[in-house]
Amino acid sequence: MTRRRTARALTAFALATLPLGAAAGELNILTWEGYADPSFLKPFEEASGCAVSATYVGSNDDFAAKLAAGGGVYDVITPSLDTVSMMRLAGFVDPVDPATVTGAEGIYPEFAKHPEIVVEGETWAVPLIWGSVSVIYRPDKVTGTPDSIGLLFDPAYKGKISLWDDKSAIYWTARYLGFENIFDLSDAELEAVKAKLIAQKPLIRKYWSSAGELTDLMANNEVWVSNAWTGLTSKDVNALGKGFTVAEFSPKEKAEGWMDSMMLVKGTPNQECAVKFMSYMQSPEGQCGIAKSTGYFPVNPGAVSACMDAAMKAERKVDNIDFVKSLVMWQQPVRLDKYLEVWNAVKAAP
Structure with missing residues (x-):
């Protein structure tokens, strides 16, 4: 047919x-x-x-x-x-x-x-x-074959990193820091996450608020590295024929679902x-x-x-x-108000 x-x-x-x-x-x-x-x-x-x-x-x-x-x-x-x-x-x-x-x-x-x-x-x-959430990057700009969330915190790419403007930034950072129960973090763990995200801010070009915005940031060479919804941004950027391609990977610290x-x-x-x-x-x-x-x-x-x-x-x-079972599937955080407070504090920090 x-x-x-x-x-x-x-x-x-x-x-x-x-x-x-x-x-x-x-x-x-x-x-x-x-x-x-x-x-x-x-x-x-x-x-x-x-x-x-x-x-x-x-x-x-x-x-x-x-x-x-x-x-x-x-x-x-x-x-x-x-x-x-x-x-x-x-x-x-x-x-x-x-x-x-x-x-x-x-x-x-x-x-x-x-x-x-x-x-x-x-x-x-x-x-x-x-779906899942991946790390997206420019292979022509990033050294080697990355496999870790650490790419989002790498000072080698200062000013070329982006992150979704969402409380899930806490999930990513918690996994990178080795915390297991990312939806029920203790006060001490949340403070560590907040400190890490604030330390990351000088590396960030922009927190993106929509897939279209991230596509534009990458297509216009403003961003080389970000987290992204698997499949969407890479499809859109690669279809533009900008003379470069982007790639994605599921981090070794596990991908979110x-x-x-x-x-x-x-x-x-x-x-x-x-x-x-x-x-x-x-x-x-x-x-x-x-x-x-x-x-x-x-x-x-x-x-x-x-x-x-x-x-x-x-x-x-x-x-x-089985792929679903391999992911860290999103859950509502036990203390949602505290997570939102932490994320807003990160964005408000200088």
Whole structure:
């Protein structure tokens, strides 16, 4: 089957999962870059009658702030696993009936039944996409073949290092310092992490807030080294043809893993469109579309069976749940307020 015929078949299958006679509606999503690309959302809009509007976040910390100030603006949010419980406990979201989400049964059970997702028999989120966090670098600028988080702290690259503007900087630094329980650090360990991050600041060109910003920093030769969401920035930078390439590696101190899920904003008047969207994103069109747009890994392996060849399936870890187990999967820190306090103190330091 040709690629064009395959694409038509996937679209037909995806649209067939949507209820017939859909009434006109709207859907406002608070999400990440690449998660609302027109390439896969336009067919959903046409079939469902739900006009999609997306607002993008740069950090998981943005979800609470925007929901608290939004006044009912959003219908669906897509936080990472370490933020799902916060959204639930803060009362920002309603539970989801998985029986209403077509295709949900195909999601990896390790994600669908995760204790952050299912609490006391209620499902609070529908997994969407997952991946890992790597170190990205310029092989033509960095000496040797790096394999450690230490590259982010190397004074040889002063002024050419970047870091995501997010509390996860604490996780990275804690692993580099050899601390094991990175989501429940003691006061003394947090002080050591803070001191290390403050000492790193003279090396930092900029803390990036979005994948697009990091792409620009690397493409414009402002940054040679950073942490990055595996697959996305390297794909985008290398596609620009700037005369150089970037590479990625999982550090020997272990890589972080994340999984983003769809959550239903409490009291949304657009629940029908929201559930249709959640179903669509479990279809071949949705899972293949978001995986292509971002370079991340699908949560529903059966949905991508026709759009990925064997090599791509291996690259995107399809049916490779052992890879998940090799990662340090994000969790909500036990003392979230303390972690945010530390990260804000680092950014405020001279």
